[in-house]
Each structure stands twice: as C-alpha cells, then as structure tokens.
Amino acid sequence: MKKRLLSAVLAASLPLAFSANAAERVDLLIRDATIVDVESGTLQPHRTIAVRDGRILAIADAKHAKEYDAPNVLDARGKFAIPGLWDMHVHFGGGDALIEENRNLLPLYLAHGITAVRDCAGDLSPSVLQWRDAVAKGELAGPRIFTSGPKIEGYKSIWPGDIEIGNTAELDAALDQLQGWKVDFVKITDNTLSPELFLAAVKEADRRGLKTSAHVPYSLTLEEVSAAGLDSIEHFDYAYKAGSPLEKSLGEKIAKGEINSRDAWTQWNATFDPARAMAAYRNLAAHGTAITPTINGSRVVTYLDQDDHQDDAYLKYIGPGLQATYAWRVERAAKDDAQAIARRHERFETSASVLPMMRKAGMTILAGTDAGFLNSYNYPGIGLHQELGWLVHYGLTPPQALQAATINGARFLGHANEYGTLASGKVADVVLLDADPLRDITATKRIHAVVQRGQVHDRADLDAMLADVARRVAQERDAAPR
Template sequence: MNPRALAAFAATLLLAACAHRQAVPVDLLIDNATVVDLHDGRLLEHRHIAVRDHRVVAVADAREARRFRAARSVDASGTYAIPGLWDMHVHFGGGEALIEENRDLLPLYVAHGVTTVRDAAGDLSPQVLQWREQVRNGELQGPTIYTSGPKIEGKGSIWPGDLEVANETELRAAFDQLQAMHVDFVKITESALSPQLFKAALAEAERRGMKTSAHVPMSLMLDEVSAAGLDSIEHMGYALKAGSTRERAIADASAAGTLSYRDALVQAADTFDRDTALAAYRKLAARGTAITPTLYGSRVTAYLDQDDHHGDDYLHYIGPGLKATYDWRVQRAAKDDAAAIAARHRVYEKSAALLPLLQEAGVSILAGTDAGFLNSYDYPGIGLHDELREYVRYGLTPLQALQSATLRNAAFLGHDGDSAGIAAGKVADIVLLDRNPLQDIDATRAIRAVVLKGDYLDRDALDAMLATVRARVDAREAGAR
C-alpha cells in the first residue's frame, strides 16, 4: 500500500473509531415504524424510536438513527406506533380471598396494550397501593397504577371498603387518611353520603389540592357540583340528566325519595333536549370538568336480554371468585319485565348518543371501562377496545377515541408532560399495531408488540402472559370443583 493510500486508510479507521465513540448507547431501537401523532392525526412514516432507561430518547429518521448504538433493535416495518393506552376507570376488589385473582388482571391489561390504569376504588386498597409501588419500582410487571384508595361515602354505604363519614369532622379525618396513603385522586360516591357532605367533600379536596372523581347525587344539579369543583364525572347517566328539560324536577324528586336512580334516568331520557344539553356541557368544559363515560359496561347490562355472555371466551381469563361477583347485576336485570328492558335500552342509546355533543361542547372525555369485580362481563384489558368501539359507533372519530384513551387521561392526572406520547422524554409505553387505527378503531386490537416502560414484549411474550393467566384460572376452577 503506497503512503497516500495508507494515510487515507488510517484516516478512515480514525473516523470510524470517532464515530463509534460518539455513538449514543440506547437500550432499544424500534426501526421503521409509522408513528401516529395523536395530537393532530399525522402519520410519521419510517421513524426509528430510541429508548433508554424506560424513556424515549428520540424519534428519528433513518439518517439520525445511525447515531444510536442499541442493545436491542427490532424491525417494526409495517406497524403503526401509538402511545400505550390508558383505562381511566377500573376496579380491584371482592375481598381478601380474591387478592391473587385481582393481581392476575394486571397482565391482561398489558397484553391488550393498556399500559396505565386508574383504580376507581374497591375493597383491596392496601394491595393496590402495594402493586402501584411494585410496578413503579420494577418489582411487578403490570400497567402503571393511579389509585383513589378507598372511596368517601356515608354511613351504611352499599359498597365494600369505603371510608364512611357522618359529619365534616369525620370527613376531614378521612381526607387525612387518604393523604397519608398518598392517593392519586379522591373518589366520592353517594349511596349513603348526603348532598351536603358531598359538596363539603368537594370543598375539602379543593382546599387540599386533590383531584376529585365522583358518582353525582341525583338530588343535585350537575352544574352545581361542577361549580363546586368536581374534576371528573364517572358514568354517562349524570350527563344525561343534565340534558333534560326537567333536571331540577328530577333532582327534587330524587331528594324527596320519590324517584329511584333508574326511574330518574328514564325520565331524563324521555325529556332530553339537545340545546339544553349543549348549554350544560359547555359549562362543564369551561370549568374543566371531565367525564368518564364507561359505556361498554352499561351496554352489556342494558342488552343482557339479547346476549347473556355465557359463551364469551374471555371468561377463561377471569377467576371463579371474580366471575361470581358478576351475578348481582345479572340477577337484577333478570327481574326486569318487557317495559323495563325497553327502558334500559332507551336509556343506553340516549346516553351513548351524548358523545358527539360532549365533544362539540369541549368536554374532556376520558376513556374508562368500569372493568373488574361486580361489573358483569366487562373485561379487564379487552374491555377498553370495546369501549373505544362504542365511542366510534356513536359518533366520535377514531382519532378522538384514541385521544380519550391517551392524551386526555394523562393531562387530567397532570402527567401529560412525561406520559401518553411518543416523543423524547416521554415514558416508553408504546403499542405497535399491524393496522392503521385512524382508519379503523378495531385496529387497536391488532397488537404486534407492547413496549412497557422500555421493556419490549413481542406477540409471543404477550400470548405467553395470556396463557399463564388462563392456566391459573383453570387451576382455580379445578380446585373449586
């Protein structure tokens, strides 16, 4: 080799060595995916997603991606990358005997692309708080958990595991307990809580800077609880009542005890007015009051006369103890005559049709399922995809539905700065889909892989998670026989 060629060769080696030294080490490089920007629906093709220490380092084009040296690279050609999905209304409960059955729900969420859940209270708060920390510390594989801990309720609540209060002194003590637990928000329900204590609970949460989520007393106007500081309305029936021309009369009759919850919803459906509803919803939006519709679970109950769900394959993933908790809603629905069945169909259809009105008014819609114990055939994991299908069926676009399961939820909990997106600095919770979800919302079910806090779980790994849960359920059912 002549001196000039030798010098050129040496220079090439030196440049290569420098380039190697300057390469940025990452744990994972997802190559050639189409990133779905859920802010505006743009498709960013041929992107390379670099992940290190559980967070996205960069979303780069092919040229920029060359600067990364990955411990693991995966070919994501043909996939659509979306942020991990959030389920903003789940439940863990059924008593201490069902702790293991409830823990087995965590892999069901992950296997279906749900990387974050908001636990809206049950009777296993100590366990849920423990799981929250174990997931956070990498000791337990599961979705990120945000939890309310036990609910605020009145004496004699129908729900298990509540903090029952009879006066404002006890209410403040309950808030002290919740703050000591470091809960992520406060859940308030009204089965036994007086309207006065309900409003006092909102004021106390506001004073302490705590987010609130609630079942709203039918005896109160939705506008007054929004004005009092309620952050999230759980379930669509309360929004239906706010769209009635007779909301005040319904509230007064409910306060007097002459109108049941179910009859109040029927009256609201029969006296619904679009303009009244839009005016009410615009006030909610102006105050930042969100709503978690939990539609699919309501649909299941409303239409049990047409589908009893006994043949659902997903029952193989639900433990026998949890399945037994489904019975109370099933038995209650079985007592309905033809008129009551028609009424519950009517209430559901009218409630589901509110979605585009809420969207038009600017209300933040938070996708949640109500999945867990008690709620019949409303399944953890796959239930969120059922929920999103309902949103599109009743008028939202696929993009709006996806926003409700990602961006809106993170913003509500104050984590939009570091979660629910695919961008530098965000937690690396990502779902790779085989089809474009902006064209067909059911594409969210076509999951090729899930990235859970930077851990890449391919289809085989996800199927193995499902198989493990199914085997545990089979073993429990065999032991129960």
C-alpha cells in the first residue's frame, strides 16, 4: 500500500518537474550571434537574443540559451549583431507631384539596416505625418519616422513648405500648430528669419519642452544659440567659425551684406585658434548642444569636379522627379572656376578637420546624411553607410561612429529606454552583419539580415525590397514626359 502511494506521488510530481525545466516560449530566437555593445565598444560572443512581442526578452549566453524556445530561429553563427541604425538628418520633399517618389524611399532605408530616421523638414509634412503613423502601426514598410514637420523661417524663405513668421505672435501660432501635429522636434533655419526671432524661437520651443535643431545665423555666435537652448546644430561647417575671434563681427557683416560668406570664411580660417575652438566646443557640450555633421552630402557637392555621379548604379532607386531636384546644386557648382573649386575643397577639408575636436570636447555627434530632395547624389539608405565611413576618415573611431548612428540618436530624441542598444526590454531592432564593424566601419554595409520590431527580413527579403523600388522607379521614368 505504501509503495503504491509513493508511486502515485512521484507520478503526480513528474509533470511539475518537467514543466519547471521546460524552455520558455518566445516568438523569435536569434541564435549564437556576437553582440556589438555600442556603448562600451566591446564584443559579446555566442549570445542568443530572445524576442517576444517585438521586444528583446533576454540576451542569453551559451549556457542559458537552451532556456528559450521559439517557432522562428535565425541562425547568427559568425554574424555580428548591432542595434538598428538611425539616420538623423533626412528630407522628404519636392512638391505633391513627388509624394509617391518620396514614399518609395522608405524601403531603401530599411533595406540598408536603418530602422529610424529623423526628417528635418520639407514640403510634404502632411504625407510624412501619415507615413509616420502607418509605419508605427505596421501598415507601411520603412523606418520609424521622427519628424519636425515644416521648418520655422522668416518671410519669403527660399525653402518650400516653411512656416513663415515675422513676430512673436506668429511664432507662438507656429509652435501651437507644430505641437498640435505632435512633431518630434522643431527645425529652425536662417534664410530670412531675423536673429532676434531665431533666438526667441529656440527659447520658446525649449520652454515648451520641444527639442530644436537649426542652421545657425551667421550674426549669432554658437555660444549665443547654445545658451538659448539649441539642442542640435545641423551641418559641420557652422561649427568652424567658433574658433575665430572674428566669429561675431564677420557674421554681422554677412548679415548686413558687407561681405559674402566665402570671403568671411577665408578670414575665419586665417584667424582660427584651436584653443579657442576647443573652449567653444566644450561650452556647447556643457549646454548639451549636439551636432549632425552631414559630411556625405557636403562632400558630394564639394567634389563634383572629380565625380559627376552620372554613372552611379544607385540612381536606379531614385525617381526622375527627385533626380531633377539635384540640378540646382549641380548647376551652382558648375559655375565655379578653378580658383573657386580649390577654395571649396579647402573649406570642406578644413571644416571637417574639427570633427575630432568636437568629439574630444564632449559634444554628441549624430550621424545624419541630409539625403533626400535637392541634395545631389546623396542617397537615402546607402548614404548613411557612406556617412559612417567619412566620420571615421575625418577622425572618429569605428565605435564612436557606430554610437553616432545608434545610441546617440535614440538619446537625443528621448527614446534611449527603447532603442539604441541591444538589451532586455528594448525594441527588437537588430541588424546582423557578416563582419565586425568595430574593426572596420565598412562592415555595416555587409548586412545579412534586418530585424525590425521582431520581424525578420533576411537577405532575400532585403534584395526584394530593393528590386521593387527599382521596378517602381523604372515605371515612373517610362511614364515621365519626354
């Protein structure tokens, strides 16, 4: 009797014991990857990423990997896992006739491992806001979109789609409109906006808790705009003048039309003081002002005399209407004589040389391309990988460049709790690479697979995205008037 009772107890306990040791069920396992820790710049080999409901549930070492089971397993042996990349400066625009061509750009980003973009204004804001929501709901293939909506500018701005203001009442109305659209940050530029309203816009946006990015008016120093609360300077050439004691005086002369920016830059360059520049950059860092260098776009135009990009294979992905918007920068550069070409080369190279100084001073570097309409041969998708290459070429280390395209962007926009690194609880945006990007930044181009919110896009899927865009562009080209 006692033996039968003991056998019954043991039999009853077996299912419980088996259940206690059963593997936890998840949606996806990315098995045996080498995790690239972008914060520390180190590698964590033989890790398995467990994904459930689009988020990383756990990252297990080899000893604990068997604790998880999934219907979908992605073999990542020999692959390097990085967070999804962020392009922190893109544009959508060119008018309503180009809405579809701009929408076709979205898969280009995803196919190149870019899972988030920061749209820095154009003239298609209603469409961009719709795409932002559709991507977030999983109804549209593309990166997560963070957008400024239309830029704030002065009257008769040359840029299409701006909100033009001339006084503080109109500034308040503009910010009310942008907040009503739930923009992710505010973009302010200096084409016709007065310096006084520029500072007022930065301060009021900051008071309302809105992030700001800007082109800096020449008549204002970087200290002035940073102290007002500016969060990001767009384009590295604005930063160079801070190293000259003539930063303010020459800027004011430009504003008054007494000197052009090319001649002013010559004097800024002649009086550039590295110690003064470092002090200025440390001050920007102390205020929390970041910079998005956008090297790739500037370099393309600077060196059009050496490469006109007419034979670029990537043009098959860019619609004919968008390609037509490239003409104005190309035509402007073509007017330069040999002396002017030499000066623009010098200006570019000298301005880019301060990049490591800004990083050493503690400034946050954001990787952004300036890709989109108007910006000649600066391509959505592949452009970010080219940008990373230039960041390293001009003085960052590969880990620093990788940070600029991952965690720095997420932190800047206030989403580091969900994005930017591979960790438990974060959104499962993962790019698997065939090589180690910490050793060679060009490895970011060697994409094996992209995981977006837990959905796997293998190499065949990514190639199919690219082929579909090429097909659409070919149809647009065939339908275009001749």
